[in-house]
Amino acid sequence: MAAAFLPTASTFLSSHLSSPASSSSSSPSVIFPCKHNAKRKLAICRAVSDSTPLSPNLTKRGLSICFITSFSFLLAGKGCSDANAAILEAEDDEELLEKVKKDRKKRLERQGVISSSNKETGFLQDLVYKLSKVGQAIDNNDLSTASSVLGRNTDTDWVKKANIAFRKLSSSPEEKSQVDSFNSSLASLISSVTRNDVESSKLAFVSSASAFQKWTALTGLVGQLKGL
Incomplete structure (x- = not known):
């Protein structure tokens, strides 16, 4: 790559021009x-x-x-x-x-x-709606409603579909890292809601939403999904 070569070349030229001993070399x-x-x-x-x-x-x-x-x-x-x-x-x-x-x-x-992934985009749109409902419920300290939307664990149908979309649309290490962060935070969110821990639920929700937003920004899906 020229970009990697240029700094080395500049150092090489400077050392030869400034060193008296090198003036006699070929x-x-x-x-x-x-x-x-x-x-x-x-x-x-x-x-x-x-x-x-x-x-x-x-x-x-x-x-x-x-x-x-x-x-x-x-x-x-x-x-x-x-x-x-x-x-x-x-x-x-x-x-x-x-x-x-x-x-x-x-x-x-x-x-x-993205244009050829309408089904996967639909999975992600459903994820946005569910996160929105969960956020509103947690904000109102209504963890029972949040639990009914989230489910008891991450083995629910909507989470599986969301991960199908994540796998298809993630290509860079940064994007895959945000997917891992989202799934980890989502597991913590479900656990906190199940324990009826409002404060932990709020923190876990913020982490989940933040990881998902970063992922959509990296993949260029921000303008494709409503509600972000």
């Missing part, structure tokens, strides 16, 4: 050939300036040529750095564009699954 010349040529020209100029001068005029002229040549190559080296930065930026843009395309494809596929 890898920087591959990445920045212009900068390598500039350093080579500077080395040649030093050799010329250290040699025995033929005449004052010739020496000055040689130094001027070396200075101008070296300066030009340093500018060219900067141009290579900018060019490489532009290449990395272009790769980053391509990575972002590819991610957007994949996300869009995933959303379309998910919408296709």
